[in-house]
Amino acid sequence: MKVAIIDDEQHCIDHLYALLKPFGAGMEISCFGNAEEAIIGLEKLQPDIVFLDVQLHQKTGFDVLSAISKRDFSLIFTTAYESYAIEAFKFSAIDYLLKPVDRDDFETALQKAIDKVEQSQLHDRIKVLLSHVSTDNHLKRISVPSNEGYAFLLIDDIVRCQADVNYTHIFTVDGKKYTASKTLKHFEKLLEGRHFFRIHNSHLINLHYVASYHKDGYAILKDGLKLEVSTRRKEAFIKECGKF
Template identity: 50%
Template sequence: MIRAVIIDDEQHGIDWIKELLVPFREKIKCVGSARTLQNALSLIKEVSPDLVFLDIQIDDRTGFEFLQMVSPISFEVIFTTAHEKYAVRAFKFSAVDYLLKPIDADDLRIALLKFETKSASKHLEQKIDVLLHNLEARHTVKKITVPTMDGYEFLEVTDIVRCRSDVNYTDIHLKNGKKITVSKTLKSFEELLEPEHFFRIHNSHLINLREVKKYVKGKGGYVTMNDNTHLEVSTRRKDAFLKRLI
């Protein structure tokens, strides 16, 4: 049985999550809730939960402050947030689980399924660091958390030269020559990185436009990257690519 705790400064927020958890009562049990950071700290020590639903804003404090008080963290966290769109992208970059308020039942079900596939994460504190960096730096270098066979890699987006599709995996090639293989599709990285000056020039290749050294004309043409890789540009993507490149 999964032992869960809800931390939210609004009672209706707590009540709503409890109601959404009812269909999962055979596998997850809410063992407590708190509306202040101090009460939350006492509750965590008392019940030692497996999972914490943690509101980002708790009165004039934050859920991040709470996690700093708890460190080291021995439970998984699913954040709940009403933050604007840019904050949601920050969550995706950091690979931290979140639910956007008002919380939807299907979104909660998906979050719980993800939780069941992993144990308490020793990488949570590093992922929180990435999240805070991205929340505080809307227009500067962003960091990204990528899952690997061994755990997680924490990368500066600007260190990525290109990403290559390998069926349901993606090879990430870095400026230092390192290659990281990730069990996520290229499309997922395209959605995340395209607003950060990346472009998918081919079904197999997503590139950092800042790392393009040369473009050679042709039916689609090809690019030479700063790592001296030659990559074909798809004919149907050529016009859109040139608009982004110039």
Template identity: 50%
Template sequence: MIKAIIIDDEQHCIDRILSYCHKYKDSVDIIEVVQTVEGGLESIKNTQIDLLFLDVHIHNQTGFDLLKKIKHINFDIIFTTAYDKYAVQAFKFSAIDYLLKPIDRDDFNQAIEKVIDKSKKEHFDDKVQVLLHNISDGNQQKKISIPTNEGYIFIEVKEIIRCQSDVNYTNIFTKNNQKITVSKTLKTFEKMLEDFNFFRIHNSHLINLSHIKKYTKGKSGYVTMIDNTNLEVSIRRKEKFLEKMI
């Protein structure tokens, strides 16, 4: 049985989570509901839990404030939040689940079933540290959690030179000559990295514009990256690419 706590200051959101959890009453036990950061910290300190439903904004504090006060996180977390571009971006970078308010039943089911199906909670503490690193004000060196067969690799976004599509997989190439294969599409990384000076120059190639060595003209042209890889720029993306480079 998964023991869970809800920390949220909106009763209607609490009621919705409780209602959705009824379907999983044989797998998930909501042992406490708390409406403040302080109360949440006390509950976590005194109870061994497996799952935390954590609101991002709790009165005049945040769920991130709570996490910063916990030395070791050995439980899963599902965040609940009204839409916040930067918070959502941080969740995606750290590979931590989140639910947008008002919480959709199908989204809830997907998140809770992922927790139920887990055989072990690998690297969750590290993922939270990546989240807190990325959410910090003024922090420009964003980190990303990359899932692999062995677990997760945590790297700074600026270390990524390029991403290359391989059907439903993506190969990520870094400055220290790593090649990381991920079972996610290139479009996933395009959406995640588009605000960080990355541009998709071709159906198969997403590049970090900061790591271009040169551009060679031609019908479509090609770029040479700092790892000396030559990559074609597709004709239909050429104009937008050149606009980015000016």
């Protein structure tokens, strides 16, 4: 198994190397200290697992991913900044470790990488990741995990999300339904600040698709669907709708 460590700080490389040591039998470990070396090295090495630092001097790990042609490895980001690009990782469902890297977190992430749990549809998930860190106006997507793999949905196309115990049903503007192996709370937090509002314990809706509010306590969506708005959320819901 070939493992690549990409980091611009030697002590961080040394720490990851030490954490890998107990798993070292049969592992070929290569280290790269900047984006340019990493791009050349990854193309040549064709690794199975990559530990990729977010910040690499004046460039980023995202620059590395954008520049390489083959992305069929298990990818684990490392970052010293808790807020830096964390939203993008969550939208793309790509694993990351906060520095200084904790041994237990490392072992969990490594085992998932070895088992290729996080490798499924990685190329597409990296595209989602890159769209969120891009400064242009590309429409943003979200990676939705299911038992079959991942669906990649435009956030603006999501009409509503409905809770089903530990699963969530996601309904899109084209009439399709996707079932995600995550709770509604997960999507509420993920889509925070993206014009979504939780009107009820069971419903999270895209405010762009609200047609009206009925005095009996129901939101009427543009497709005619009526959904109950909980009493305690009514005032905030009406206020948020007024912004659109």
